[in-house]
Amino acid sequence: MDSMEHGRVIDSNPFVDIATHLFLEDLASKVGVAGLNNYLISLANNLAASMPEEEYETWDEFLDALKNGHSILSSFEDVHAVTKHCVVTRRSPFERGWREYAKRVGAFSKVHREVAEYYNAKAKSTAVNSLHIILHTFRSAASKRIQVGGKPLRYEQIGTVWVDGERNVVGDDRLPGMMKRAGISKTRLGMLLRNNADVWVLTAE
Amino acid sequence: MLDVALVSLIEDLIDKAGADGVIEFWQRVGENLANRIGKEAYMGWTSFNVAVREGRTAYSIEGDVTPLTDMAIADVDGDVVGYIYAMKQCCYFPTAMRVRYTVGRLSGADLAVAREYNENFHNIAWCNFCVFHERFREEVAMNIAVAGNPLECLLLATRGFDGETRISSKNLAKININHEHIRALLRNYECVYALLMRGARLKEE
Numbered sequence: 001m002d003s004m005e006h007g008r009v010i011d012s013n014p015f016v017d018i019a020t021h022l023f024l025e026d027l028a029s030k031v032g033v034a035g036l037n038n039y040l041i042s043l044a045n046n047l048a049a050s051m052p053e054e055e056y057e058t059w060d061e062f063l064d065a066l067k068n069g070h071s072i073l074s075s076f077e078d079v080h081a082v083t084k085h086c087v088v089t090r091r092s093p094f095e096r097g098w099r100e101y102a103k104r105v106g107a108f109s110k111v112h113r114e115v116a117e118y119y120n121a122k123a124k125s126t127a128v129n130s131l132h133i134i135l136h137t138f139r140s141a142a143s144k145r146i147q148v149g150g151k152p153l154r155y156e157q158i159g160t161v162w163v164d165g166e167r168n169v170v171g172d173d174r175l176p177g178m179m180k181r182a183g184i185s186k187t188r189l190g191m192l193l194r195n196n197a198d199v200w201v202l203t204a205e
Numbered sequence: 206m207l208d209v210a211l212v213s214l215i216e217d218l219i220d221k222a223g224a225d226g227v228i229e230f231w232q233r234v235g236e237n238l239a240n241r242i243g244k245e246a247y248m249g250w251t252s253f254n255v256a257v258r259e260g261r262t263a264y265s266i267e268g269d270v271t272p273l274t275d276m277a278i279a280d281v282d283g284d285v286v287g288y289i290y291a292m293k294q295c296c297y298f299p300t301a302m303r304v305r306y307t308v309g310r311l312s313g314a315d316l317a318v319a320r321e322y323n324e325n326f327h328n329i330a331w332c333n334f335c336v337f338h339e340r341f342r343e344e345v346a347m348n349i350a351v352a353g354n355p356l357e358c359l360l361l362a363t364r365g366f367d368g369e370t371r372i373s374s375k376n377l378a379k380i381n382i383n384h385e386h387i388r389a390l391l392r393n394y395e396c397v398y399a400l401l402m403r404g405a406r407l408k409e410e
Contacts, residue, residue: 022237023211050309
């Protein structure tokens, strides 16, 4: 897909994304996987903190804002709500950058996967590579800046599928509870993971 | 979102390493990227310029580049040893707009890096990405051979989205091209550079 990563926001130039990937690889060679993980987390938290807080009267009002790209949670992604609480991202916001990287530079550096494994072990998340650390941490931090009916939003990641089809789903110990909160069955989850990049849950705490 | 996150990354890096540290970091990343793309060879300027138009050279990673074949650079014998190339849109412009419509405003850190670069390296940058960009192009040029000769890249002029232009007097002097010619190009293009055969004996003014 060469056109839009997002229907509402101007496309980035993938060159900037590639430069950032290399920037992170350079950083990893100095601070290691743990250092890069910490850096990516602080990067995503800083980004969320730099964006304005939001408040909505009702859940429906919030869902409208989310679907229309007016919420900070849908600023960078093409987001769809499949139930009241289950949200999917159709295409990874990193797809264009990764494809350009693969085309121009070559295979993705293994450090992107190594740091994801480190992050998953710490945060019990479903990152496939370094970019998901930014995305998941950003969503978590951004959701805390949103109030719906006076209650803060809670974000949970159910599953992630990378551009090449590699997927990572939350462990069996947490999956049933998350699916219940999302209002989806295991079969429905399988369907969603087939043609989306991310499946996540949003609830008001 | 990686490009927008990059802006907060730069802020954080300035805190840790200072603007000069960010410049060193970016320059190293520019070198790494150019070297990972690898070497290219072309039979002559015609085949190189066709490759540029078709987006097949290492420079194509930046976006659409126009070879200005009416602006040849000649050596002392009158032989063509290079051309001027231009980009209609700066690679960083989409990111600047994406930051504007997600975070609200472009970070002052971006300008701080450009200012440091302009004062201490080359007075040509309007954003922090120009730092990466200039070094990347210089390194790529060394990896491209036209008719057996490695190239040299000279960044000539830039125009920021606020309309401010910067023209490199030292590089223009090297290729004996008038300021006014470049100023005219800046009405249509945001980034102008020259590619010429390394070590060519150029006409003196």
